Amino acid sequence: MKETPPDITDDFTLVAPPEPLAWLWPVLIGLAVLLVIGLIVWRLYRKRRLPFQEPPVPPEVAAREGLEASRKLLDEGRYKEFVVEVSRVLRVYIEDRFGLRAPHLSTEEFLFEAERSDHLSVDWQNALGDFLFQCDKVKFALANTEQPRMEALYATAEKFITRTAGSSDREGAP
DSSP states (O other), X not given: OOOOOOOTTTOGGGSOOOOTTTTHHXXXXXXXXXXXXXXXXXXXXXXXXXXXXXXXXXXHHHHHHHHHHHHHHHHXXXXXXHHHHHHHHHHHHHHHHHOOOXXXXXXXXXXXXXXXXXXXXHHHHHHHHHHHHHHHHHHHHOOOOOHHHHXXXXXXXXXHHHHHTTSOTTOSOO
């Protein structure tokens, strides 16, 4: 006599229910660890404390390097590009050194912001206003593009950076 296999419906022990969400906890713990590591790296990056990150360049050093690079434009007689670059270097320096938004504002807007802040003395505000208006004349009207005038603009930017580097914000007026 041939034995018949048991009917699957007779023995429910052959079908075991799956472990409910057993995989979920390791995945959640792994994601939480990755999130914590990511937050730590992000905060260190924001505070500039990553061990593989170079220390930030002081604003006056970056500005002097930018001025030196713009000198080539002056020597080549490319006055408009020179004035645009010197103005940009000085505006970035002002933003980095004094915290005044300068690069993305018009000259009038920047001077209004500078007037409302305590960071620059009235003498420096006037000197910067004169410098920036002269740059604007060259940038937008191609006026005053003689070599001596360009040299004077370069010297003014250099003087401003030198006198304000490392001093208190209102010292070293022209």
